[in-house]
Amino acid sequence: MPSAVPPRRFPGIRRDHLIDLRPLTASAPFARMWFGSTLGGLGGQLTIVAVMLHMYELTGSSFAVAMIAVAGLVPMILAGLYGGMLADAVDRRALALGAASITFVSTVLLMALTWTGAESVVWLYVLSVVNSAANSVVMATRQAIVPRLLPRDLLAAASALQGIAMGIMVAVGPALGGVLVATVGYGWTYTIDVALMSALFLGLWTLPPVRPEGEIVKPGLASLVDGWRFLRRAGNIRLQFILDIIAMTFGHPLALFPAIGAVLLGGGPVTTGLLTASIAIGALLSSVFSGQVARFPFHGIGIARAITVYGSAIALFGLVLLMAQLGVGAEGGVDATTPNAAMIAAACAALAITGAADNVSSIYRNTMLQAAVPDAMRGRLQGVFIVVVAGGPRVGALYVGVFSTVAALWVPEVVGGLIIVALTATLVRFAPRFRSYDARHPEP
Template sequence: MSTARSHLIDLSPLKASPAFARMWIGSVLAGIGGQLTIVTVMLHVFALTGSTFAVSMIAVAGLVPMILAGLYGGMLADAFDRRRVALIAATVTFASTGLLAALTWTGAETIWWLYVLSIINSAANSVGMATRTAIVPRLIPRDLLAAASALNGVAFGLTVMAGPALAGILVALTGYGWTYTIDVVLMLSMFLGLWTLPSLRPEGEVVRPGLASLVDGWRFLRRASNIRTQYVMDIIAMTFGQPLVLFPALGTVLLGGGAVTTGILTAAVAVGTFTSSLFSGRVVQYRWHGRGIERAVEAYGASIMGFGVVLLIGAFSAPATEKLPNVGLIVAACILLAASGASDNVSSIYRNTMMQASVPDSMRGRLQGVFIIVVAGGPRVGALYAGTLASLTTLWFPPLLGGFLVIALVALLARRSTRFRAYDAENPEP
């Protein structure tokens, strides 16, 4: 392979496993639809209430159900056929999104319906994500796991890049009903990717779902210091460096542009994720994953702090409106958000590979359940942090302070975790 091509993404997992390729394609299409609904619900709630705090409460309300579903879903994935568990979770998500579309078309939607159905979607997605991630190491060899994580970064980038941008445009042009309906149609592709998988029962000793299974997983996690450290680093980053909940207000009262700006800002994060995945050839070859996670999370914090500086400048600039947005500041914000997406994706590649390579198959579902709780729960706590602090202060303060806290806390944690910094992908140890 030439030096130039060695920087490009490795497509070997798609060639090595048709089953993985089908599941990957289904996840991309269904993920785009899921992002349509996530952003549309945010816009819908903001339109009904005019409150950033009410938008943040969508994420907060789903936190406890998501945690319980992730834990129990992980136990299910370690006890039953993972293909069947993933199919059931996808069915619940499909049904709840269909009901959301039906209520909107009939004009029967309320703020409480939006909350309840968002909670159901969150819980079902938690189970589905934990199970699908636990499936991947059974479909491809260990030496391709990092490349598969980079491909999942491409999938995430595509979904978050296309979904929010389309949501902003569709809501502005057609309203909420059509956007939810498109998600229902796109969800069908997930069933194709899962339905064609072989039966995938867990290997090794099987522990039935329940307290014994949960305790068994907790004991393993207590011994797995590398896994615990990456969890804590991700929680820090997502708690203090997740400004997504601010985007509807930024498009309305600070940067201008309305729903379209909300979609563009959200998509900018995915542009960084997608681009960094496309040029991940050298990233997946780096063997010191602990150091890679540390440096990537610190770069993430710096990007979010820079985003806060841009908003601070906007607060003292000429007022922007939906028809007269501050284009210069929107571009600057998008560049920094793209940098945050790229940094988070590099961290995610190493974190996923560490999880899949160092955790035994009999424990993988439960640990993936905890991992999904960390990945998805952190942003929800972050939504509460950003929404509450913005309500008490101003829109630019949460990312400015949060980015600084991410850098400082992760640097401190890394200095105290020498085993994590020495983690070697060629000799994976949890």
């Protein structure tokens, strides 16, 4: 008599389509770091949204909100590059703990200033800059640690798990941040971030020492030049950096969300949180069903396709904003308490597609970087990677901030999305090695 076939957990969904959870069971240190980083990042997202709303409340200017990101660009670049050099020369665990401590102190100070009523535009800028610079070191160092905790065949699955973490952070964090600001205020929002950040320390503190392997180069100009020479030879790594900069420069409208929620779609802070959360929901869902994505070996092709979808969805988001500006779905007008529900739903759907596409691109880009770059160079390249990932959105904030002051809020997205699609197709067309990249035989 044939044995009964157990029912599928999700009818109609093949098990191999679901995310691979083996990295969490294969390495206890990786699992602890993953859980700690997820909770700490969740708190960080509360503060990111709260600071944007705080700045908009103090100034009433989308440009001022955009300048939060722009102001931190140069310090973040310097911190990422120098932090990457340090990660190739010192114990990566100790470095991550030190940088996380700076992030913690800056958030505590922001909390204290708010509770005492001493917050100001200047303080919001200064503490945001310190926070982003220190966090870039944490991120670069943490990513350089992962290949030391897991075998190479689990790196793509680990990157997909990072997508789950980011999805949780950005899906729950911004929405919760918007609700908290609207209900209990900025002080409590920053306080909750401080409490959640303690989990980050637990995940890092319990790691074993992680000294870099191979030849150690003292941080400084020689180390930076050495990394630059490697990057010049690493055409696949270089092109993925360029493609991500293009996507984030012309397709990152986050700085406009407060204004969109206040004057275009209505709903105020809650709409701002929903728009931001939609990006993360898309990323979260794409990670949940990332089984086949992680197994696809041609990562160059995967990156190109994902960024093309990303650009198309950004243009679609711009078209939704255009429809809202023309009054579609807003019979009685919109304001902070009267949202245009239909257009908010359409905008969230478009942004969810961008989140899913960006996450798929990130899985391939991160795995390529971790697998193809030798350990002795990994910290420096992860530093550059974090500069690209975190710096691109800041340049993008400047793009949308300036463009939105001379044009309607929907224009930067439509134009930017088309630019992303066109530049991606052109650059990949003339990069045959990138198109043929095979994760089974990684080459930088």
